[in-house]
Amino acid sequence: MPNIVILTGAGISAESGIETFRAETGLWAQHNVEDVATPEGFVRDPQLVVNFYNARRAHGASALPNAAHEALARLEAENDGEVLIVTQNVDDLHERGGAQNVLHMHGSLGSALCASCEHRWPAPMEMNVGDACPACSAPSARPDIVWFGEIPYQMDRIIDALGRADIFAAIGTSGNVYPAAGFVAEAARIGAQTVEINLEPSAVGSQFDNAIMGPATQTVPAWVDDILKGR
Ligand code: BJW
Numbered sequence: 001m002p003n004i005v006i007l008t009g010a011g012i013s014a015e016s017g018i019e020t021f022r023a024e025t026g027l028w029a030q031h032n033v034e035d036v037a038t039p040e041g042f043v044r045d046p047q048l049v050v051n052f053y054n055a056r057r058a059h060g061a062s063a064l065p066n067a068a069h070e071a072l073a074r075l076e077a078e079n080d081g082e083v084l085i086v087t088q089n090v091d092d093l094h095e096r097g098g099a100q101n102v103l104h105m106h107g108s109l110g111s112a113l114c115a116s117c118e119h120r121w122p123a124p125m126e127m128n129v130g131d132a133c134p135a136c137s138a139p140s141a142r143p144d145i146v147w148f149g150e151i152p153y154q155m156d157r158i159i160d161a162l163g164r165a166d167i168f169a170a171i172g173t174s175g176n177v178y179p180a181a182g183f184v185a186e187a188a189r190i191g192a193q194t195v196e197i198n199l200e201p202s203a204v205g206s207q208f209d210n211a212i213m214g215p216a217t218q219t220v221p222a223w224v225d226d227i228l229k230g231r
Contacts, residue, residue: 003081082161110122196208
């Protein structure tokens with residue numbers, strides 16, 4: 001009955017039709033990251049940023065969870081030990097695939113955040129610049145997304161779970177963004193078995209004990225089967 005922490009990235013949602021960031025034709029090839037994913041970019045041109053996330057919210061709503069999301073939900077339901085899914089993704093495909101214990105360390109498209117009082121509420125499909133906060137009425141709504149230079153959410157809970165993990169798996173993430181890219185080192189330090197599941201080795205691939213290469217919709221269900229059979 002292993003305790004398992006799973007870190008997921010954009011690659012797990014790629015086969016659901018959601019673009020990754022760093023692929024040749026990915027989101028960062030189409031948009032300047034400084035403009036759309038930093039607090040400074042939001043101050044400079046809030047309309048550009050709100051439009052960027054409105055488009056991704058609409059696209060995400062029409063995507064469906066795939067076999068990899070569903071396999072992780074099955075692992076969560078059937079494993080005797082704890083399973084925590086830490087996702088860097090801002091879509092809700094883990095939840096719609098049936099998972100319940102999901103932590104969105106980089107925020108969620110489905111949530112709005114008040115930049116004045118930090119109140120959160122469900123984001124409308126189309127946010128507008130200057131939307132009023134329902135708690136304090138300030139015209140300070142922003143997408144509830146962790147941009148570069150901001151502190152990822154629930155780090156204490158993540159570090160605590162890593163400290164109890166017997167297995168750490170990173171699925172579909174390029175290992176370019178910290179602190180998530182540092183989780184493998186932290187898990188290895190406390191003696192967890194580590195596995196990378198990806199199309200190709202990530203930037204931190206050499207730090208994992210094992211690697212499973214291939215599309216997530218094939219590799220993740222097979223890996224979950226092996227874990228549940230105790231292999
Ligand atoms: C498939 C597949 C298939 C494809 N099957 N696989 C240490 C050193 C240097 C810099 C830093 C450092 N620590 C912090 C920093 C600064 C910075 C950082 O990391 N910069 C780097 C660029 C160097 N980090 C931050 O600013 C973070 N904050 C921070 O560190 O605060 C300080 C602090 C931390 C902790 C405690 C106290 C203080 C915040 C980072 C915020 C990241 N935000 C973004 C955008 C917002 C979300 C959004 O708009 O969606 O988050 S950036 C973007 O990258 C997004 C992603 O979540 C994130 C990771 O990308 P991901 O998921 O890995 O996607 P890709 O595209 O890179 O990779 C896809 C992978 O899938 C590839 O490997 C493919 O092979 C694979 N794949 N198809 C399987 N079918």
